[in-house]
Amino acid sequence: MKFKQAYSRDEPPGGGVSLEELISPDNEVRFIDAFVDSLPLGELGFRTDFLDNGRPAYHPSVLLKLLVYGYLNRIRSSRCLERECHRNLEVMWLLGQLAPDHNTIANFRKNNSTAITRVFRATVRTAQHFELIGGELLAGDSTKLRAQNSKKNNYNRGKIARHLDYIEQKLSDCQLALSQPQQAEQAEQLLDAMARHALRREYYLKLLQHLQDAGEDQVSTSDPESRQLIIRNTITEVAYNVQTTVDARHCLLIDYRVTNRNDCKAMGNMLRLAKSIVGNSSFTALFDKGYHTGSELEIAQKLGVTTLVAIPAPAANAPDPGYNVEHFTYDPEQDTYTCPQGAVLTTNGSVYTKHRGKSNQTSFHQYRTKACKTCAVRSLCTSAKNGKLIERNTYTPVFERNRQNIAANPALYKRRQAIVEHPFGTIKRQWGYSYVLTKKGMERASADVGLMLVAYNLRRILNIVGWERLLAYAKACTAFLSLLWALSTMFRARWRSFCQSTKSTVSSAIYP
Incomplete structure (x- = not known):
């Protein structure tokens, strides 16, 4: 039987061809190279000026290319990336056979959290260029990524x-x-x-x-800014909470933020950033019941954003659901409620206050009626000794408006999970990025999460658009960036020459 014959170990790989010939024209590593080259790294916040003494530094583009390649291929460890530099032909081609050590790779990642966030913004702009961001329907949610800190x-x-x-x-x-x-x-x-x-x-x-x-x-004690958070039901984990906003057209991420808090106070900032990214406030936003907070709904409505936020179950249900608070009619002119039996509940005008947490304070009025004493269906309405009590707080109007939005389009909210869970399923289940690799703070965790989401967006855009169009776009951006750099260099040289000539003219006038 014939078998394929192996090459001699004395021969160079690929029969002696160059790295350029070994990397196929449609290899995605060519897109990574063009994408990073198209970024104005200095403007994004990467350090590009180093002193000339000592050993030369690695250009930030080299380290960024390596990290983007690693996260796209499920390699996050700096030591694993260091090994790939010595044995992976794609990485050798991408880095020009440079091989930074693991400390250099890890330090670059931990020191450039803000710049990595701006790289993520660049992926969003790329998606907008190809009209992959609809900006009409957004979904927001959070996911917990386990921290490097045990319970x-x-x-x-x-x-x-x-x-x-x-x-x-x-x-x-x-x-x-x-x-x-x-x-x-x-x-x-x-x-x-x-x-x-x-x-x-x-x-x-x-x-x-x-x-x-x-x-x-x-x-x-191990990761000081991580917190023990509820993962599901009564299951807790020491983790970070990553808030994300996803566009519905192609399930692309447009924003993220790493926090160590729960969801109740996150929606307002998410919608402000979404408005600036999309460029308008005429979109609809979907959130689950963890975001059902009066102050956040008020911010959304002031921004002009239509929100559909799931409504939590009432804290105190009536024995018969037909007598829950939502079935009582409120009259804003008279400031009264009318129960299903026709009795009118009034307030004494006193303002009561509840404190929930350090900064969560709610003011409300109480509504009662004496008709409860003789009501024939009281046992169906309430089990309280003093009769039915309704509390209406300052945020009740925004809660009611959100309820109306859901009632007007009940099928729309059901799309939330399919939109916002798509990135989480890919990142956590398929890629295995269910934990934060870095330690010692939220900023370093944000760098790790930012690279995960950069990889997700690039992979998604690449699958939708195709590598040829995307590579052409990245090369066009690189050429435009080179032109801007040449023009700015020429302008700086001419400005320097003008300043020197002006200085010499002034000096000769003062000291003839």
Whole structure:
């Protein structure tokens, strides 16, 4: 039987051809090269000026190309990327056979969080150029990415108190044991144990003091800005919460932000940025019930954005759903509610306040009626001793307007999950990017997340547009950028010459 014959190991790969010949014309690495070359890296915030002393630095385009290539091919580790520089022909072609070490790669990523965000914006502009962003229907949601911090190294006041109680109990046991006759070796062991417990007690007291000084609810010791967040139902994880906005036309991301908070106060800023990116406020935005907050809905309506935010279940349902608050009719002129039985609920005019958290305060009026005492269907309406009580807060009008938006188009909201979960499914399930690779803060985490989303947008655009059109566009941008650079260089040279000639003329006039 005939078999394919291997090449001799003494022969160069590819039969002695160059790297340019080894990389096919339709290889996506050519697009990565053209895309990064088309970016004005200095304007995006990458450092391009270095001192001439010492070893030469790597140009930011080299390191950015390597990172974009790595994230597109599910390689995030700086050490793995370093290995690829020595064995991967595509990377050798892309970097011109340069091979930065893992420290250089990791430092570049952690020091350029803001610039990487601007690279993401460049992918959005590319999508807009090809009319892939509809700007008519947007969906917003968040996803939790696990941080490099275990639950064991995350503390709140209750957990610290339990540790301190345990230590105090152990110290008491050791003191009680020392009060009994002991051999010298056993006494020494008890004293060592007490010293260890005392050190642990000091450590937990410092953590408690940090919580009190910072005014925080929890502290993480490995990744200080990560927080224990609810992932699903009662499942929690020490993670970061990534807020994203997705356009419905092709499920492309147009905005993101890495946070360590929940969703309740995020929608307003997301819509402000979406308005600036899309260029108008005539779009419709879909959000789940985690974003159902009065202040955020008010911001959306002031921006002129139509929002459909899922309505959470009422905190207190009536025994019969037909007597829930939404079935009571409000009269804005009389400031009264009318129940399904025709009774009128009025307010005494007093303003009540509820505090939920540090900065979440709600003011409201209460509405009651004496008709509850003799109502025949009271058992269906309420089980409260004093009859039905309705609370109407300052944000009730915006809640009602959101409810009207959903009632006017109930099928539209059902599209939310299909739109906004598409990127999450690709990034977390298919690519395995379910955690943040970096440590020591939200800014570094933002750089990691930004590169994930750059890779997602580029992959999506490449699949929709095709590499030929995209490569031609990137090369055109590179040529335009080169022309601008040449013109700016010429202008600076002429301006410098003009300033020098003006200076010499003034000097000769003053000192003839």
